[in-house]
Amino acid sequence: MYEDQAPRPTEDQIPLFVSKVTITNGPRWISFISHWSLWSVYIAHFAMNWSTYIIMQWLPTYMSSYLGANSHSLSFTAMPYVLNSLFCIVAGHFADNLVSHSWTVLTVRRLMTSIGLIGPAVFLIFFCAVDNLLFAVIFISISMGLSAFNSAGFLASHADIAPNHAGVTFAISNTLVSYLCEGQPS
Numbered sequence: 001m002y003e004d005q006a007p008r009p010t011e012d013q014i015p016l017f018v019s020k021v022t023i024t025n026g027p028r029w030i031s032f033i034s035h036w037s038l039w040s041v042y043i044a045h046f047a048m049n050w051s052t053y054i055i056m057q058w059l060p061t062y063m064s065s066y067l068g069a070n071s072h073s074l075s076f077t078a079m080p081y082v083l084n085s086l087f088c089i090v091a092g093h094f095a096d097n098l099v100s101h102s103w104t105v106l107t108v109r110r111l112m113t114s115i116g117l118i119g120p121a122v123f124l125i126f127f128c129a130v131d132n133l134l135f136a137v138i139f140i141s142i143s144m145g146l147s148a149f150n151s152a153g154f155l156a157s158h159a160d161i162a163p164n165h166a167g168v169t170f171a172i173s174n175t176l177v178s179y180l181c182e183g184q185p186s
Contacts, residue, residue: 080144095152113153119146
């Protein structure tokens with residue numbers, strides 16, 4: 001271990017709000033569908049993806065039809081995704097910093113999920129209220145940036161709830177959400 005790294009907490013030191021999914025003889029698929037903790041993750045995942053898909057599909061049309069953006073101005077529709085990528089890095093470091101300062105993992109996950117779902121909702125309301133292209137791009141970019149906090153929130157909870165099957169639970173979550181948001185996998 002390097003001197004500048006804090007010791008990792010043991011499983012007993014990480015209080016989780018629910019029991020973990022434990023499967024002894026191979027996966028029991030019904031556990032991945034019936035576990036209430038996973039449903040909270042699935043619902044949060046749906047809320048995040050629904051707004052992301054709407055923005056991804058309608059932002060250029062909205063900007064050109066309602067805000068009068070020309071083809072050059074439409075290149076600014078990339079800004080929300082650039083900001084999302086940058087905020088994702090910031091959110092991860094922020095969450096790690098909170099955990100290293102004695103915040104519980106559960107509290108950090110809840111905080112990051114709250115920022116990642118409520119923050120974008122607020123800035124989407126601001127986005128709808130403006131008729132200026134510059135402010136619209138700023139508000140939608142902040143909205144997408146704050147959405148990245150979900151990466152340190154519920155998206156990381158798969159490893160907390162089902163540590164041995166996090167990949168499977170994420171695949172189920174992503175499949176459910178994709179079908180619900182678009183009617184087909186994306």
